Amino acid sequence: MNPSNRRPWEMDPELDALDVDPDDLLPSVPLKKVPAGDLFEAARAGDVERLGYLLESGANVNVRDRWDSVALYYACLAGHVDAARMLLEAGAICSERTFDGDRCHYAALNLRVRRLLKAFEARPPPLGPLPSALRDTFLGCPGNRKAYIEQCADAAAGSALAAGYSSTNDGSNFNSLPPDITFYVDGRPIEAHRVILSARSPFFKKKFESEWKGRKEVRFSSQKLSYGALYSLIHFFYSDRLEVAVDDMEDLVRTCKACKCEELQKIIQKELSHQKFAEYKSLREVDNSQKRFILQGSSLPEEDRLPSALHRILHDSLACSGTKNMSTANIHEARANQSGNDDFADLCVKVGPRFFRCHQVILASRSEYFRARLSRMTDFLEGNHELSNFSLPFLEEHDLSIEAFEKMIEYMYTDGLKDMEPEQAEEMFDVASRYLLFPLKRAVADVLLPHLELVSAAELCHWLVLADMYGVLKIREYCLDVIACNFETFADAREFRALLLTLPPPSGDSSLRTTRPSAPGSAGNSDQSNLLDDLREKWLEAEAAELDKRDESATLFDKRLEMLMVVAEREAADAGDCPVGL
Template sequence: MSDRQQWTIDSDLDGIDLDPEDFKASVPLKKVPTGDVFEASRAGDVERLRYLLESGVNVNARDQWDSVALYYACLAGHLDAARMLLESGAICSEHTFDGDRCHYASLNLKVRKLLKAFEARPPPLGPLQAALRETFLGSRANRTYFEQSDNLTHFHGTLSNDTSTSCQFPPDVVFFVQGRPIEAHRVILSARSAFYMKKFESDWRNRREVRFSSGKLSYPALYSLFHFFYSDRLEVAVDDMEDLIRICKVCKCEELQKALGKELIHQKYADYKSLRDEDNSQKRFILQGLSLPEEDRLPAALYRILQCSLAKSRREENLENGTEELVSGVRALLMSDFGDDLADICIRVDGKIFRCHQVILASRSEYFKARLSRMTEFLEGTNRLPGDTLPCLEEHDLSTEAFEKMIEYMYTDGLKDIDPNQAEEMFDAASRYLLFPLKRAVADALLPHLEMVSPAELCQWLMLSDMYSVLKIREYCLDIISCNFETFADTREFRAMLLELPPPSGDSSLRTTLPSAPGAGVNTDQGNILDDLREKWLEAEAAELDKRDESAALFDQRLEMLILVAQQENTGNDTDDP
C-alpha cells in the first residue's frame, strides 16, 4: 500500500497528489526585523508583516522583479502571512496578472484553497470609498449596467438589496456614450480629473447632459474610470485597457495611465497557459487606489476640494456686511484665485457659513441624506450673503470648530489633528449625525495624546469612552490600568471613579476555566467596565488557568477595599464642606 496520502480536491485541481511534506514552507520561518514587506512575506515573519501593514505599506506594491508580497508568501507556503496579506486587500482573483501568478506559484493545497476562499471577496474599501461607491451604483443607469454585466458582478461584489440604494443622492450630470448613460456628480469628477474640472468651469458649466459623438469611445472603459473615481478601486476587462489608457490621457490621470500601461505589458506578454487561452473579455485588471501616489487617491482629491470651499467660505464670511456690488466683484476674484469649488449647499453653524457639497454629505451621513432628500429650494436663517443662490441649512448646538473637523472626516476619512478638549463634542456629533466611524477617527488622532496623560486624566477618558462607546480608547485605557493597577489604586481619582461604576458581576461563569456544555450559549456581554478590567488584569498577571477563579476573587476583594476607601474619602469631603 502506498504511503502517499490521497486528497479530495476541487475539480480544477484533479489529478494532483500531495504529500504531507508538501505543506511545509520551502523557506524556513525566520525573523526579519528590518525587512521590507517582500522579505517579511518570503520569510513568514507575521509580526514584521503586521507592523508594516499597520504602518500603511501598499499591500499590492511590486518589487524590482515585478512581484507582489502575496506571491512570495504563496511561493514559500506561509499560510498565516498569506492570510494577513489577503485580509489587508491583496489581490488574488484569477484572470488577473498578480492573481494568476499567486495561484500557480502556491506551494501547497492549503494556500490555493485560501486564495479560492478570498477570490470571491472584493478588496475591502474604506468608509469614504464604500459610501461613494454606493452612491454611484445607486443611480439607476449605473446600477442597470452593473446588474447586466455578469463579468463585473464577480469583481464588484453585490449591492445591498435595500431599496434605499436606488434612492441615493441624485446625479447632477449624465454622460451618453454610444447612446448609453452614465450618471455622475460634478464635484467627484472635478476632484479626480483636471480635464473634467476645466470642462465644468467652461463648456459644460450649465449642462446636465453631455453626449459624446465619437464612436471610438468605449462605454465599459469610461464606466470603469468613473467607478474608480468614486471607489478608488479600478476593475476593467483586459480588452478595454487600451481604450481606458486613451481616456486617462485625455482626462490627465497620468499616474493611473502609467499603471495601466505597465499592466498592459504584463497582460500581453504573460507566459501562463491560462492567460494565453483565456478570452480577454473575461480577464480582469484590478487596481487599488493605494497603488497610486497619495495625491492621486480619493481622500487627497476631496481634501483639495474641501480646502477650496473652506477658503471661499472664510473670504465670503468677511464680506457679510459689504454691499452686493462689492460681494459680486470679490466673488469674481475668488473664482480666479481658487477656481470653482462646485459647492451646492451652505451650512450655517453658529453664525458661520460653510460651503459644502450635497453628494458628500448625503453619502457619508444618513442624517444629511434624509434632510437633503426631502427638501428642495429650501432656506434656513435670514442672515444670508447678498446674491447667494445656494440653499442653506442651519445646524444648532454645535461649534464651528467641531463642524469643520466633522466635514474634514466626511471628505477624507481621517483627521490630521484634534484638540483633546473637542473630543466629547466630536463623539456627540458622531452620534447625532449618524456618522459612527468618526469616533474611531477621533480616537486614532487622540491616542498619541493619551500616552502622556496622568492616571487621573486617563480615568476621565475611560468614563468618556464608555459613555460614547468609543471602543478603541476604552480598550486602551483598560489595558493601561490593568498593567499598572497598583499605581491607579493609589490614585484618588481612580477610587472615586469606582463609586460611579456598576459593581462587577461576580458571576464566575464569565471567568471559569471549565468547558461549556454542548450547545450552551456563550455570554459575550462585556459592557461592565469592572468585568472587563478584571479580565484584562488576569491576562496581564498571566494567572494560571487552574487559578483564574481564585485570582479573580482576590481582584474583586481588592476592588471592594478600594471602594470602601473611596466612600470614606467621599464622606470626609462632605464633612469638610461648610
C-alpha cells in the same frame, strides 16, 4: 500591521482533503531579518515586522520593482504565508486569471500559500469608509446600479448585489441626492456628480467650468467612446478601485488619455500587455468576456488617489468661505477668486460666525444625519437674511465649535485626521455620535491612544467613562487593560475609588466569571456590558488565574471592590462635610 490582529481565514475543503508531504507545509526559504530592507526584500525574507512597518509607513503594496514583480509574488515564491497574508490584507491585488494572479499561484512553493490564495479567492480587501460610502452613492443611482448588476460576471455576486438593492427601485435607501450630470453612451445612462469627476479628472473639471457648465445631460457617440470603459472609469472615481472587463481595457486606455488620467493610463497599458502575454501562455479555457481586471487606488501615486483629490476640493472650498460679517466687497472678491478655480460647492453650512462651502454629495454619503436632512429639504435657506449675497442652500449647526466642524469635514472628505489635539477628542466623539459618523470614532481613537500612554490614573478613569458612554471600544479596552494590569496602583487613586461609586455593581452570576471576555467589537461586547464585570475578567487574565480557581479569585476581586467602595463613600461624606473653599 499587527500580527495579533489578523482575521481568521477559511481553507478550501477540497484542499484540506489532499495528502501532501509534511515538508510542503513549511517555508521554502528560512525566515530572516532585513532591518533596512525594502518591501520586496522583506517579502522575500518573510520579515513580517519589517513588512508591517513599511506598510504602516505608507508603502505602496502594489508597487513593482525593475523586474516588473510585486512584493506578493516574492512572498509566494519563497513560501512565506504570513508575509503573503499581510500583503493581501493590506490591499495586494491578485486578480484571478490575470498576469499577476497566475504568476502568484504558479510561484507558490507550498500548499499553505496556495490555500491562502484560494481562501482569499483573489478578491481585493474591503473598501475604506470614504470610498465605500461614495461607491454606495454611485450605485444608488438607478442606471448605475442596473449596469453594475448586468456586468457582474459571477451570477451569485450579481444576485447578491441585486438583493441588496431590491428593497427600492429608486435607490433612495442608498442615495437621497439625485445626480447633477448624466452621460449617455449609445442611449445608456451613467449618472454622476460634478464635484467627484472634477476632483479626479482635469478634463471633466475644465469641461464643467466651460461648455458643460449648467448642463444636466451630455451625450457621446458610441463610435468614439465605449460605454463599459467610461462606466468603469467613473466607478473608479468614486470607489478608488478599478473593476473592468479585459475586453474593455484597450478602450479604457483611450478614455484615460482623453480624461488626462495619466498615471492610471500607464498602469492599464502595462497590465494590458501582461494580459496579452498571459493569453498567449494560457490554455484558453476561459474567454475574455469572463475575465475582469481589478486595480486598487493604492497602486497610484498619493496625489492621484481619492482622499488627495477630495482634499484639494475641500481646500478650494474653505478658501472661498468666510464669516457672516463679510462686506459686499469681500464677498465679490471671494466670488472672483472662485470663478477661476470653481470649487463646485452646492451647500453652505454656518457654524457660529463662520460659514463653510461644502458639497451635498460628500456630506450625504458620509453621514446619515446630513443625508436625511438634505433629502427632506428643497430650496431651503435657513437664516438667509445674513447671507443674502449667496444663493446656495444654507444650513446652520448649533452647539458645535468651529474647530470640531473643521475636523469633521476634514475626515468626511479625506478619511483622515491631521494635527488633532487630544483635548479635542471628547468633542469629536460627541460629533461622531450626533452626526452618525461612526467611523470617525475609530480615527479619533487612533490619534488619542498614544496620548493615553502618558496620562495619570485620574485622567485614564475619565477616558474610560467617556469611551464606555460613546461606545469607543478601542479606548475602552485599552483603559480596562491598563487598570487590570496596574490594579493596586489605581486602587490607591482617589479618582478611581470615586469612579466605582458611579458604576453599576458587578454581576453576581458565576457564569460570567468562568468565560473569557468578548473580543473588542464583537456582538457580545454590547452597550449593556458591565464595566466592572469586564474589569474583573481582565484582572483574572492579568493574574493568570487557573480555570478551577477563577470563581474563588473573582470572589476575592469583588470583595476588594466592595472595600474600595466603602472607602470611597467615606471620602465622599468627608468631602461633603468640609466647608466650601477648603
